[in-house]
Amino acid sequence: MTPEKIDCLIIGSGPAGYTAAIYASRAGLNPVLYQGSQPGGQLTITTEVDNYPGYPDGISGPEMMINFEKQARRFGTDIRYGMATEVDFTGYPHKVIIDGKKEIEANAVIISTGASAKWLGIDGEERLNGRGVSACAVCDGFFFRGQDVVVVGAGDTAAEEASYLAKLCRKVYLLVRRDEMRASKIMQKRLETLPNIEILWNTETVRLNGEEELESVLVRNNKTGEESVLTATGFFVAIGHKPNTDIFKGYLHMDETGYIQTIKGSSCTNIKGVFACGDAQDNVYRQAVTAAGTGCMAALDAERFLVEREVEVAMEETA
Numbered sequence: 001m002t003p004e005k006i007d008c009l010i011i012g013s014g015p016a017g018y019t020a021a022i023y024a025s026r027a028g029l030n031p032v033l034y035q036g037s038q039p040g041g042q043l044t045i046t047t048e049v050d051n052y053p054g055y056p057d058g059i060s061g062p063e064m065m066i067n068f069e070k071q072a073r074r075f076g077t078d079i080r081y082g083m084a085t086e087v088d089f090t091g092y093p094h095k096v097i098i099d100g101k102k103e104i105e106a107n108a109v110i111i112s113t114g115a116s117a118k119w120l121g122i123d124g125e126e127r128l129n130g131r132g133v134s135a136c137a138v139c140d141g142f143f144f145r146g147q148d149v150v151v152v153g154a155g156d157t158a159a160e161e162a163s164y165l166a167k168l169c170r171k172v173y174l175l176v177r178r179d180e181m182r183a184s185k186i187m188q189k190r191l192e193t194l195p196n197i198e199i200l201w202n203t204e205t206v207r208l209n210g211e212e213e214l215e216s217v218l219v220r221n222n223k224t225g226e227e228s229v230l231t232a233t234g235f236f237v238a239i240g241h242k243p244n245t246d247i248f249k250g251y252l253h254m255d256e257t258g259y260i261q262t263i264k265g266s267s268c269t270n271i272k273g274v275f276a277c278g279d280a281q282d283n284v285y286r287q288a289v290t291a292a293g294t295g296c297m298a299a300l301d302a303e304r305f306l307v308e309r310e311v312e313v314a315m316e317e318t319a
């Protein structure tokens with residue numbers, strides 16, 4: 001197959017990818033963006049986004065992402081359906097295979113493939129997602145002010161989510177499957193100081209109850225087998241995220257979970273001309289606005305890289 005040669009390829013269509021597309025298009029890089037299996041990214045599965053600046057009354061996640069897409073199209077981004085299924089970053093230009101068949105050769109590649117929250121897979125979880133069920137306390141905690149909520153998990157993320165919610169909510173039940181937590185000692189000490197957090201050890205979720213919205217959570221003590229019902233309007237799953245970065249393994253430096261490591265203060269990876277932004281490289285903030293911010297960085301870094309490369313090539317030709 002004859003490869004399609006382009007200047008700038010953007011992989012992913014969440015806030016990071018579309019922001020990179022807006023900046024790259026306006027800089028004249030003629031970017032091609034592949035949307036992947038979830039056009040619009042993670043926000044398309046949420047109801048209300050209340051914390052993205054510029055929307056004083058909030059906006060639905062899908063609507064916001066349609067706006068992102070429209071803005072990228074307005075400046076001429078070539079937006080396409082398709083998944084990047086394979087890459088080869090050993091030579092230059094960078095090779096990316098789309099849907100296992102189409103080959104692209106790109107002078108700069110911006111990775112904005114995001115991450116996926118891990119879910120429990122229990123009864124009621126999917127049905128009540130966005131109606132009490134969430135994977136992000138910073139995003140949704142505000143909707144549960146003064147109410148009782150449940151957090152599931154035993155690591156640092158769960159401890160952080162529980163202590164964040166404790167400031168807003170009346171009561172926070174933290175369900176821990178074993179009789180100890182994996183969270184750091186300091187985070188566990190912090191939990192002990194918060195009087196409205198109750199840790200339920202050896203406890204697993206059986207089912208989420210509620211028709212239109214979450215009303216209660218059926219839990220089971222896995223030591224005694226005893227079941228009980230917690231009345232709660234919020235259920236926060238905090239068992240981790242998985243970055244969508246498998247196809248880049250072996251080429252890019254990553255942490256043990258698969259988050260791409262970028263050079264501090266930039267979106268540059270260990271491979272020249274490959275940039276990473278958004279949740280694919282961020283296991284700390286994981287917000288739409290930070291994803292958009294790093295998307296902007298990636299486009300500006302890519303633009304600088306391409307300009308410098310042009311100068312280098314011109315100098316080589318005249319030498």
Ligand SMILES: Cc1cc2nc3c(=O)[nH]c(=O)nc-3n(C[C@H](O)[C@H](O)[C@H](O)COP(=O)(O)OP(=O)(O)OC[C@H]3O[C@@H](n4cnc5c(N)ncnc54)[C@H](O)[C@@H]3O)c2cc1C
Nearest residue numbers: 012013014015016036038041042084114139278279286288
């Ligand atoms: C239920 C929920 C509610 C949330 N609410 C809020 C909120 O209120 N406020 C807030 O700030 N944040 C919220 N977040 C977090 C926010 O959605 C993320 O931080 C943000 O979407 C990350 O943007 P991103 O562009 O990095 O990646 P994502 O939004 O994850 O998008 C990744 C994109 O990459 C594509 N992709 C993946 N692999 C490939 C591939 N191989 N080839 C091509 N494309 C690929 C996907 O199709 C997708 O388009 C929420 C998250 C969830 C799950």
